[in-house]
Amino acid sequence: MRRREFLGSSVSAGIIAGSGAQAPRELQAGGTGSTAYTVEVTIERPQPGQPHKGKVLAAIQPHCDDIAIFAGGTVLKLIDEGYSGVLIQMSNDSMAGAGSSVGDIVLKNERDTNEVARRLGLTETYFFNYPNHYMDGWSILEMRARLVFLFRLLKVDTVLVYDPSSLYERNPDHYVTAKAVEWACAIAGSEWDYPEHFKAGLKPHEVQEKYYFARGPQLVNRVVDISAYIDKKVYVNMALVTQGPAGDTGARLRRKLTAEGRKLPLLGDNDETANFQYTKRFALEYDRIRGQAHGLEYAEYFHYIPPDESDVDDYVQKHAVAL
Ligand SMILES: [Zn+2]
Numbered sequence: 001m002r003r004r005e006f007l008g009s010s011v012s013a014g015i016i017a018g019s020g021a022q023a024p025r026e027l028q029a030g031g032t033g034s035t036a037y038t039v040e041v042t043i044e045r046p047q048p049g050q051p052h053k054g055k056v057l058a059a060i061q062p063h064c065d066d067i068a069i070f071a072g073g074t075v076l077k078l079i080d081e082g083y084s085g086v087l088i089q090m091s092n093d094s095m096a097g098a099g100s101s102v103g104d105i106v107l108k109n110e111r112d113t114n115e116v117a118r119r120l121g122l123t124e125t126y127f128f129n130y131p132n133h134y135m136d137g138w139s140i141l142e143m144r145a146r147l148v149f150l151f152r153l154l155k156v157d158t159v160l161v162y163d164p165s166s167l168y169e170r171n172p173d174h175y176v177t178a179k180a181v182e183w184a185c186a187i188a189g190s191e192w193d194y195p196e197h198f199k200a201g202l203k204p205h206e207v208q209e210k211y212y213f214a215r216g217p218q219l220v221n222r223v224v225d226i227s228a229y230i231d232k233k234v235y236v237n238m239a240l241v242t243q244g245p246a247g248d249t250g251a252r253l254r255r256k257l258t259a260e261g262r263k264l265p266l267l268g269d270n271d272e273t274a275n276f277q278y279t280k281r282f283a284l285e286y287d288r289i290r291g292q293a294h295g296l297e298y299a300e301y302f303h304y305i306p307p308d309e310s311d312v313d314d315y316v317q318k319h320a321v322a323l
Contacts, residue, residue, distance in 0.1 A: 024305025038137025039221040042304070043154070043294060046228055050082030056154055057085040058207075059122065060147075060161040062101065062135065062173035064093050064113040065237075065244035070213040071160045072233040073287065074300050077120040078158070080229075086154060087117040087125040090143070090177045095132040097243035098150040110244040119232075126150060136172035140180050147184035148194055152202040158209040159185060163303050168213035185210060197291050210305040220303035226287065227297035231286070233278045 037268070059075050061067045066110035067075065079085060080253075083135070093109035094102050110127065117125045128146060130138050150156070162169070164178035187193040189206025226233060237246035251271035255264050266281060267274040284298075 004251075009143045015132070021214050023131065028041075033319065037219065039219045039303075041220060041294075042222050043296070044222055044304075047081050048079060052078060053082035055083050055157045057083045057158040057160065058088055058150070058156045059085060059120070060088040060090065060156065060159055060177065062090045062130075062162075063096065063175045063243070064109050064116060064134070065240045066162065067120075067160065067235045068116050068233075068240060068246075069244065069284070071211065071300060071302075072236045073229045073298065074211060074224045074302070075120050075160060076123070076229040076232050076236070077224065079311075083158070084119075085121070085122045085179065086112070086275070087122045088147070088150065089113050089125055089126065090130055090180075091126045091132040091173050092127070092129045093132050093133060099242065112240050112242050116236055119236040121180075121240055128172075132173065133256065134172070135176040138176075143176070143180035143182045144187075145194065147180060148188045149197065149202075151184060151188040151207055152197055152205045155205050156188075156207050157213070159207055160211040160213070163212035163214040163218045165303070166212070166216055166218040168216040169214065173272060174215070177203075182210075188198070208307040212303040212305070213301065220301045221295050222302040223290070224295070224300045224302065225291070225296045225298075226300055230280065230284070230287065230298040230315060232296075234276055234284065237279050237283060238275050246275070246279040247284040249274050249283070250274035253278060 056077055058076070059067045059071065068281045075085065092106050093113070094106045097105045097109055099105035099108050103133060112268055113127075114125055120131035128143070130143070161181045162174045162178040164175070164180075165180040166175075169175050169178075186205035189204045191204050193199075211224075212218070234246075237244070237245075248271065250267055251274045254263070254271070254274040257267075266277050269279060287298040290301055291297050293299075
């Protein structure tokens with residue numbers, strides 16, 4: 001179905017139950033005219049076969065647990081549907097987690113990050129190594145330049161990252177990463193930005209699709225049904241043992257209760273079960289709440305920006321006649 005027919009037939013319904021392959025144009029960005037805070041929501045459901053074969057995604061995060069918590073199910077789904085992908089880790093994760101020293105924490109988080117990428121099915125992790133908690137003091141221009149280089153080198157079609165327009169985000173690592181990625185996506189396709197790249201054999205390559213997630217209020221226009229991937233997402237989050245809400249928290253709670261002469265049947269009889277059940281029930285409870293709000297078991301929320309469409313191209317296709 002063409003975009004305008006799709007939009008016309010669905011806009012009154014408020015929620016668009018599409019496959020996710022087609023969606024209305026995103027009107028909040030790019031100067032396309034909308035000033036609305038009310039957006040239509042598309043439910044992105046699992047797609048059979050491998051419709052994304054040949055496409056490349058970059059999951060980009062300041063800290064090792066961001067993608068796993070907010071977009072892990074969607075990454076698993078997109079990889080399953082044919083994407084290949086990489087993880088880009090912006091900070092050195094030196095300030096968060098359990099360890100004997102700053103250096104020890106960095107090493108443990110680095111190992112967790114590599115394991116998260118492996119469990120997500122991503123082929124490589126790039127560590128940009130900016131200082132954790134202090135990314136707003138570092139050059140966003142340098143971050144953007146490094147991202148443009150990677151987007152061109154890897155021919156990235158789609159990114160998943162924090163929403164650069166979300167409200168009340170207080171962590172500078174989150175909003176600096178989001179801002180750096182947002183504009184890198186646009187200028188990676190420009191022949192005038194960093195032309196020395198082309199002398200080295202790269203070509204302009206614009207990133208086409210963006211899945212923006214947020215910790216607070218955002219304009220959610222895409223709900224991804226991750227029900228089929230929730231157990232795998234739990235497994236991904238269980239790799240985050242140094243920081244984050246999952247890891248081995250369930251096993252620690254189980255041991256604490258045992259010492260007190262109590263137990264939670266939910267946590268089972270071994271550490272693995274305790275970690276799995278705790279992560280699914282508590283650490284990822286928002287996925288369940290968000291899914292239920294849309295008649296799904298589990299879901300992740302995004303502001304999704306599809307490939308831009310030209311009104312002129314659309315008009316030409318409809319109205320052009322033979323000479
Ligand atoms: Zn974070």
